[in-house]
Amino acid sequence: MTDRSTLAGNGRKIEKGYNFAFLDEFTKREIRRKILKAVAIPGYQVPFGSREMPLAKGWGTGGIQITLSIIGEPDVLKVIDQGSDDSVNAVNIRNLVERMTGAQTTADTTKATIIQTRHRIPEEVLKAEQIVVFQVPFPEPLRSIEPSEQVTRQMHARKDYSGMWLHLYEDIVKHGRITIGARYPVMVNGRYLMDPSPIPRWDVPRLDQAPVLHLFCAGREKRIYAIAPYTSVEPLEFEDYTFEVEDFSGKICERCGSSDTFLDEMIDETTGSKKYFCSDTSFCDKRQGSGEI
Amino acid sequence: MGYVLVKGGGEAIKNAEAMVGSMRSGDSDAVTTAQVKDGMRLAVDQVMGEGGLYAQDLAALAIRQANGDLIEASFLIRAYRSTLPRTGYSENSDTRDMFVLRRISSAFKDIPGGQVLGPTIDYTQRLLDFGEKDGDEEVDRELSGEANVSADGSTDRGADGEGTGSAAEGFDIPKFSKVADLLREEELLEDASANPDDEPFDITRESLRFPAPRSACLQTLARGETGAMLAFAYSSLRGYGSVHPTIAELRVGYVPLRITHPYTGNAVSIGDVQVTECEGILSGVGTTRITDENKFSLGYGLVFGHNEKKAISMSILDGTLAVSEPKSPAEDQEFVLYHIDGIDAMGFVEHLKLPHYVTFQSGLDRLRAVQNEVEDD
Numbered sequence: 001m002t003d004r005s006t007l008a009g010n011g012r013k014i015e016k017g018y019n020f021a022f023l024d025e026f027t028k029r030e031i032r033r034k035i036l037k038a039v040a041i042p043g044y045q046v047p048f049g050s051r052e053m054p055l056a057k058g059w060g061t062g063g064i065q066i067t068l069s070i071i072g073e074p075d076v077l078k079v080i081d082q083g084s085d086d087s088v089n090a091v092n093i094r095n096l097v098e099r100m101t102g103a104q105t106t107a108d109t110t111k112a113t114i115i116q117t118r119h120r121i122p123e124e125v126l127k128a129e130q131i132v133v134f135q136v137p138f139p140e141p142l143r144s145i146e147p148s149e150q151v152t153r154q155m156h157a158r159k160d161y162s163g164m165w166l167h168l169y170e171d172i173v174k175h176g177r178i179t180i181g182a183r184y185p186v187m188v189n190g191r192y193l194m195d196p197s198p199i200p201r202w203d204v205p206r207l208d209q210a211p212v213l214h215l216f217c218a219g220r221e222k223r224i225y226a227i228a229p230y231t232s233v234e235p236l237e238f239e240d241y242t243f244e245v246e247d248f249s250g251k252i253c254e255r256c257g258s259s260d261t262f263l264d265e266m267i268d269e270t271t272g273s274k275k276y277f278c279s280d281t282s283f284c285d286k287r288q289g290s291g292e293i
Numbered sequence: 294m295g296y297v298l299v300k301g302g303g304e305a306i307k308n309a310e311a312m313v314g315s316m317r318s319g320d321s322d323a324v325t326t327a328q329v330k331d332g333m334r335l336a337v338d339q340v341m342g343e344g345g346l347y348a349q350d351l352a353a354l355a356i357r358q359a360n361g362d363l364i365e366a367s368f369l370i371r372a373y374r375s376t377l378p379r380t381g382y383s384e385n386s387d388t389r390d391m392f393v394l395r396r397i398s399s400a401f402k403d404i405p406g407g408q409v410l411g412p413t414i415d416y417t418q419r420l421l422d423f424g425e426k427d428g429d430e431e432v433d434r435e436l437s438g439e440a441n442v443s444a445d446g447s448t449d450r451g452a453d454g455e456g457t458g459s460a461a462e463g464f465d466i467p468k469f470s471k472v473a474d475l476l477r478e479e480e481l482l483e484d485a486s487a488n489p490d491d492e493p494f495d496i497t498r499e500s501l502r503f504p505a506p507r508s509a510c511l512q513t514l515a516r517g518e519t520g521a522m523l524a525f526a527y528s529s530l531r532g533y534g535s536v537h538p539t540i541a542e543l544r545v546g547y548v549p550l551r552i553t554h555p556y557t558g559n560a561v562s563i564g565d566v567q568v569t570e571c572e573g574i575l576s577g578v579g580t581t582r583i584t585d586e587n588k589f590s591l592g593y594g595l596v597f598g599h600n601e602k603k604a605i606s607m608s609i610l611d612g613t614l615a616v617s618e619p620k621s622p623a624e625d626q627e628f629v630l631y632h633i634d635g636i637d638a639m640g641f642v643e644h645l646k647l648p649h650y651v652t653f654q655s656g657l658d659r660l661r662a663v664q665n666e667v668e669d670d
Contacts, residue, residue: 018376019376022375022376023375023376024375024376024377024378025378026378026379027375030498047499047500047502048500049495049497049498049499049500050500051375051497052368052371052372052374052375052636053372053375054372055640056368056636056639056640056643056644057636057637057639057640057641057644058640058641058642058643058644059640059644059647061640081647081648082648082649082650082651083651086302087302087648088302088305088306089647089648090302091302091303091306092306095303118647119649119651119652120651137641137644147627148503148627149503149627149631150503150504150627175663175666176663176666176667177659177662177663177666179659179660179663180659181652181653181655181656181657181658181659182651182652182655182656183652198651198652199651200651200652200654200655201655202655220637220640220641221500222500222501223500244662246654246655246658247658247662262651262654263654264650264651264654265654265657279650279651279654
């Protein structure tokens with residue numbers, strides 16, 4: 001293969017013929033301005049002129065636009081998909097950022113300055129200097145009860161969330177409990193109902209009063225939103241039917257023995273029995289190794 | 294174990310990509326970009342339109358790289374487009390200045406300037422031509438355009454063209470007035486809803502808001518996926534809706550493109566783009582649809598390259614989106630504009646191939662909880 005790379009300011013190789021971080025500077029500036037607006041109004045969906053990326057829509061085009069707009073040469077990037085650094089799409093996204101910026105990458109949650117994620121928040125405690133970038137398929141929490149964007153924007157403006165409360169109530173009447181799995185709707189800063197992206201309910205309490213900045217971006221739907229550090233994030237619940245996280249009681253990770261992490265369920269091919277493994281693979285590796293977390 | 298847990302995802306990606314190349318069957322020569330550009334002009338045109346970039350060589354390269362998948366090729370073009378800064382906007386082009394290859398009207402038999410059939414297979418029998426294979430000299434000559442063009446419609450042009458065009462490269466380019474202009478002169482046509490002096494919405498820089506201005510609708514339609522637009526337009530024609538236009542004029546040709554020179558302020562020509570334009574008089578099935586002002590209204594379609602089914606579909610959808618009280622899917626702005634983009638649709642439908650272990654686990658947890666509840670009762 002021919003070498004098509006050139007040197008970035010940090011001495012690392014980046015792809016020749018492309019601007020630093022792929023997007024042109026005007027686009028990156030626009031996205032950073034929209035991020036600032038999103039941070040200033042936590043939970044509010046800011047429309048932006050989403051660009052087509054060299055990834056398919058629905059494969060992280062929103063997350064990658066944020067990452068490429070905020071990343072600088074000294075940054076260290078971690079990319080996970082469903083908790084795993086080695087998932088094929090996470091590898092692909094990480095390679096793209098490496099090729100276009102020369103930025104360093106890591107699987108170690110504590111060493112990353114930017115963590116781009118699909119469907120999980122890393123298990124380890126995150127620090128104030130870190131930024132978590134979420135890939136979002138559906139930015140609109142009300143979409144399941146109202147298909148029209150024009151109408152849902154009005155509902156947010158009026159803080160009219162009665163439809164969602166009714167939806168939860170009907171769920172309880174029909175099934176005896178709230179049956180929302182991932183993408184559990186949360187109220188941000190007591191004002192905006194927000195879709196936390198398809199993270200499991202397990203991760204939802206970690207958004208509340210967190211020291212890190214959470215940035216959310218939906219490329220296909222062209223929306224950016226954010227949870228500023230130390231912002232209140234409450235899952236919708238009733239006094240008598242409270243929010244519940246996934247139940248892994250009595251189950252432990254077969255690899256590292258954790259009993260306090262989100263677990264993936266596997267079927268053993270030979271015995272047919274169920275086995276459990278940590279969804280956060282780098283956490284699992286660490287706990288198996290030195291135990292320093 | 295699932296592919297999320299396999300270490301060395303990077304290696305797997307490389308091997309998978311390499312295997313795509315090995316899927317080629319036979320031992321014929323690889324198709325060159327030039328062959329794609331010259332021999333598959335309609336595919337190139339479709340990719341330029343849906344990719345939103347008028348660049349024949351790049352479109353041909355994309356088609357070759359995508360193994361002929363036109364949505365994938367359009368996607369490659371769109372992604373490349375994101376790397377280019379927006380340096381300016383062209384001036385308004387008037388399609389009356391078009392160098393016409395083809396123009397037909399199904400509203401009037403006789404139109405000023407005459408009907409010009411130009412390049413079309415509309416009136417041929419769609420029989421597989423078994424004689425058409427590589428190495429057939431006769432066919433090669435025909436395909437390369439060397440064969441004598443016999444009595445086809447294009448001979449009309451020189452004869453009946455109004456000849457008002459400016460001299461270029463030593464001969465007069467005939468210009469054709471528009472069929473719709475005839476209707477306008479008789480005050481049978483409603484005025485366009487958009488004022489040409491208004492700053493148009495730019496769908497590549499802002500996300501759509503609803504109700505969307507007409508400029509945003511037209512831009513979204515111009516980049517829409519041909520098949521999706523065809524399906525929505527067809528639904529309106531067939532029964533889910535009431536828009537069924539009569540084509541005032543369908544024309545294909547080259548339109549000059551000008552920009553304002555940044556220093557002199559003069560208009561400078563930067564070349565021609567081939568476009569297909571359709572103006573449909575909006576009427577119902579077997580009936581006429583008359584506006585509140587007792588006039589006809591016009592549905593407009595304009596697409597890059599030669600793509601008649603998309604231009605006609607666009608003119609129909611321009612009509613359906615303007616319906617004041619939407620009743621059918623094709624009349625619902627959000628339904629149409631959010632779902633006709635091939636790049637959006639392809640990406641999101643195919644993202645289902647990504648691992649969903651965590652979300653599925655979360656759903657499984659809920660189902661088991663509900664089932665346990667039922668058992669406890």
